[in-house]
Amino acid sequence: MENKFEKQIHRKLDELKISPSESVWLSVKDRIKHKKDRKWPVIILIFLIMGIPIGYLHFSSAPELSITSTKSAKTDTTESQPNVNNATGKNEDAAKRQTGQMPPGISDSKPGDKEKIDASPGSSSISGNFSVVRNPSNINRETKATAIKSQDVPIYKHEEENQFKEQLPATPNFEGEDNYQRKEFTSEEYREPDQSNIWIESRIYSHIIPAIKIDHAILYNSSSINQIKQLTLSDRAIAEIVKAQKVVTEKNAKKNWAVGIYAAGGIAHVGSRFLGLGTAPAADYLQSANSSANPGGGTVIPSPSKIRNEVGYAAGIFLEKEISKNSSISFGINFKELNTSNVTGRKNDSIPGGISFDSRSSNVSQEYRNSFRFLELPLQFNTQLVKGNKITLLWHGGFAISQLISSNALQFDPALKSYYNDNSIFNKTQLGFNTALSLSIIKQKNLAILAGPFIDYHLTRLTDEGLYAKKHFVFAGLQTRILFEKK
Amino acid sequence: MQRSPKSICQRFAIGHMDDNKLLREALKGKPEAQHELYHRFAPVMLGICFRYTKSVADAEDVLQEGFVKVFKHLHQFKGDGQLGAWIRRIMVNSALNFLKTNKKYQHDLIYNDVVLHPVSLEDPVIQIEAKELAALIRQLPTGYQTIFNLHAVEGYSHVEIGEMLGIADGTSRSQYARARALLIDWLKKISLSEQKERYGK
Numbered sequence: 001m002e003n004k005f006e007k008q009i010h011r012k013l014d015e016l017k018i019s020p021s022e023s024v025w026l027s028v029k030d031r032i033k034h035k036k037d038r039k040w041p042v043i044i045l046i047f048l049i050m051g052i053p054i055g056y057l058h059f060s061s062a063p064e065l066s067i068t069s070t071k072s073a074k075t076d077t078t079e080s081q082p083n084v085n086n087a088t089g090k091n092e093d094a095a096k097r098q099t100g101q102m103p104p105g106i107s108d109s110k111p112g113d114k115e116k117i118d119a120s121p122g123s124s125s126i127s128g129n130f131s132v133v134r135n136p137s138n139i140n141r142e143t144k145a146t147a148i149k150s151q152d153v154p155i156y157k158h159e160e161e162n163q164f165k166e167q168l169p170a171t172p173n174f175e176g177e178d179n180y181q182r183k184e185f186t187s188e189e190y191r192e193p194d195q196s197n198i199w200i201e202s203r204i205y206s207h208i209i210p211a212i213k214i215d216h217a218i219l220y221n222s223s224s225i226n227q228i229k230q231l232t233l234s235d236r237a238i239a240e241i242v243k244a245q246k247v248v249t250e251k252n253a254k255k256n257w258a259v260g261i262y263a264a265g266g267i268a269h270v271g272s273r274f275l276g277l278g279t280a281p282a283a284d285y286l287q288s289a290n291s292s293a294n295p296g297g298g299t300v301i302p303s304p305s306k307i308r309n310e311v312g313y314a315a316g317i318f319l320e321k322e323i324s325k326n327s328s329i330s331f332g333i334n335f336k337e338l339n340t341s342n343v344t345g346r347k348n349d350s351i352p353g354g355i356s357f358d359s360r361s362s363n364v365s366q367e368y369r370n371s372f373r374f375l376e377l378p379l380q381f382n383t384q385l386v387k388g389n390k391i392t393l394l395w396h397g398g399f400a401i402s403q404l405i406s407s408n409a410l411q412f413d414p415a416l417k418s419y420y421n422d423n424s425i426f427n428k429t430q431l432g433f434n435t436a437l438s439l440s441i442i443k444q445k446n447l448a449i450l451a452g453p454f455i456d457y458h459l460t461r462l463t464d465e466g467l468y469a470k471k472h473f474v475f476a477g478l479q480t481r482i483l484f485e486k487k
Numbered sequence: 488m489q490r491s492p493k494s495i496c497q498r499f500a501i502g503h504m505d506d507n508k509l510l511r512e513a514l515k516g517k518p519e520a521q522h523e524l525y526h527r528f529a530p531v532m533l534g535i536c537f538r539y540t541k542s543v544a545d546a547e548d549v550l551q552e553g554f555v556k557v558f559k560h561l562h563q564f565k566g567d568g569q570l571g572a573w574i575r576r577i578m579v580n581s582a583l584n585f586l587k588t589n590k591k592y593q594h595d596l597i598y599n600d601v602v603l604h605p606v607s608l609e610d611p612v613i614q615i616e617a618k619e620l621a622a623l624i625r626q627l628p629t630g631y632q633t634i635f636n637l638h639a640v641e642g643y644s645h646v647e648i649g650e651m652l653g654i655a656d657g658t659s660r661s662q663y664a665r666a667r668a669l670l671i672d673w674l675k676k677i678s679l680s681e682q683k684e685r686y687g688k
Binding site: 005009010012017018020023 | 537554613624
């Protein structure tokens, strides 16, 4: 029913205009701008996803590395089961595959390879093309450096649960008496009312309170009413105060960085193929074929043992910044150690001050762990794929520059039939690509813990010569992130 | 920083555009047009948002959400009414969503299905300013305040209010009647006290 009172209300309130603070427009502008810019993360994501099959096709078209086998009798260079503490006589790679520790396909060897070579040593089934390992005592190699990521609204605490509710009598008395029994309102907000409205409330309550002869105001207790009466700020001063408060809030809101800790563990693998997928060549053996010249007595060049996958780990810290509602970028610094292993003979002193091992023999063999330690600077793009109340799924992808800071990896000298350490041949600066999925395990106000699988691929070759010639590191496993957000 | 004559002219032109032309320019994504659209309607809309909330800060939050929705759905405005009225509806819906989702207002946003009070037939003359009237309405409990704004100010029927808030139209009527009676009571007392001030006791 529309009567004069409603019309007056409507007309009066339509006159009400309040100028918003500048921060409101800035926030609106940012949000509508981010909605438009959301296409760029999608484009980058598509680019990264397309890069994987394209890279695979590119690397798979590279010439295969192969070696020539000798016709001579089996020597101590043929593969023998190593006397390793944790080996059970089976191919270690196959064992790892069975236990699920290693992603399928990431293996340089197949169970049949060894048998193929041993069974027909004389057959030149594979022809090789390896560079010769130089005499380690005359090492002076040039290293090739290849250059190769709402303010929280304060929770409104009521001292009593039903403070806003009025307790009115069921049948009001319309004889003029005020029978309304109002509860005393002691809410925090109304003890310290919004500064911009103080002048309004002070005028109202200076009228209402003396007139209403009850011992409590509708919404204010007596002490706060006195405070309000004393406050007689001008409109301009109030506007300045509110504006200053908004500027402070805006400054704090801009610091939208989060700090996090990153940790990852998994299997490290060196392979020639992209991500180690597909048929990998048995490129670890150096044997020269001399079958026709001197069958059964040709020169045998000893070969190094297979390079086996080993565990790797990485840990570091990162900074993450929101770029839109569902995506962010992060960069940080990690320490990464990737390991492989060889089977060698006993240690010798052929290189003074260096690491040197004999080639493995049937009598003495031991497992040697080759460690590669990197300092890594990752740059990642993170986006939410699924957001639920309890579970969030994120995708991370990006690049990392790693610097090899130390290594004890062995190279092999067939002339001396020994292993030695030489880090100068490695491409110390490595560019890598990584991708990961994370599921939120714990999601609290200032803390989030995420975990999930990852894969890290070094686009740069480890070295162009030696035991790791033209190989790339692949590191895959599980990663976890702990994010500390300051709000 | 001196602004180029071209940009000054552009802003002058945009500032004097009618709503439909401004809308077309804003739909093209021109930042000046978007800013002008916001600038033209924001003060009135903030006044609307202010009626539903208990503070200017909350009203600005509602305003921000409302304008983001406005720009997101601007292409859906078919021109079959005033642009201001369309934006106003979005603001009211944003305010209602804000009240439903904000914990601060949860306790008070309870619509009790109580016995219908007789509607006051009084029509006092409102002698206070718009700001004071808005502040007075804000003193009502949030549930009363919301229903009063929707019916008396926005002009929604009780059936429509019932649908919007998920309550029976009878509840809307009774809550409105109570809010109206309270407001009239306060207005009378203000008027009485002002008279006493003017003329002495």
